[in-house]
Amino acid sequence: MPYIVGRKIKSVRVLNHKIVAGKGTKRVGSIDNTVKFTEILIGKKIIDIKRRAKNLIIVLNDHSILLVHLKMTGQLVFQPLPKSLPKREGLASSIVKGGHPIQESENKLPHKHTYIIFELDSGTLYYNDVRQFGYVLYFENETVLETEKHFDGIGVEPFDKEFTHAYFQYEVEKLKKRKIKTPIKKILLDQKIVVGCGNIYCDEVLWKSGVLPTRAISKLSNEEIKKIYNNIIDILDKAINSGGSSVANYLLADGKRGNYADYHNVYQKQDTACKKKGCPGIIKKTTFVGRGTHFCPAHQK
């Protein structure tokens, strides 16, 4: 799994400066000089990869950091150097490759949406991003991440021991007083209590919990809060174990697609029968809190 840990960066090519400039982030223009971004990374070794919410933190040997956010269509795909071929097959192989590409054209890298190419000493790491919403930012060290408050105001990790039922219950109770009418979907989407529930998993969690996305948090029962808590962990766990949903352009690090979409119960299931046992409902889709929102009007209350 950690394909790139321990590898050294030999060269970096930035084909779209916006990805490294930090526009639309809390770090506007900190490094907007593509040359500087490129040069500062050469020779550094990748020693660790961490994650905080939906951010990827690539740690280098001098403890500088690449902060990566893929947003919806970003991809970080690693292709190892091809294994050296036996002498006799070497020539034949190169001929075959000329006329009959081994890979599908869409898998060929780099392609028109490849915006950064990291040459490592064992292969190549590509940053691709059709919609260019994502970013790869350089930080001198982890302290800078903190001082620049990049992660300020975001909630706990769903798989952290901090994320207990008691914590979730307590945080929801607090909001019940301040944000009486705020719908539960908005609370889950804004990442302030717990991170990880994007639009797909919000809809899935609420479907499984039998709670309408529009329901005001002040009207949630303790039992419903507990269901939502359990389902956040359950659904995110299952999604991760099946490699994510790959709804748009999401890929695993080796370029393969995840298959959690096969298990979706509501997301993009509008006008189909509700999959809850014995439920007569037909899944509906609306726009709510600025997002496509899917729910079963029969069993979600």
Added chain:
DNA sequence: CCTAACCCCTGCTTGC
């Protein structure tokens, strides 16, 4: 302090 609206961007889908 809050919320709603807008912005970034391209590819796919829909409608005429």
Added chain:
DNA sequence: TGCAAGCAGGGGTTAG
């Protein structure tokens, strides 16, 4: 068949 408009969405910023 073509073309334009609409939609998708994480999360930041801006306006009110």
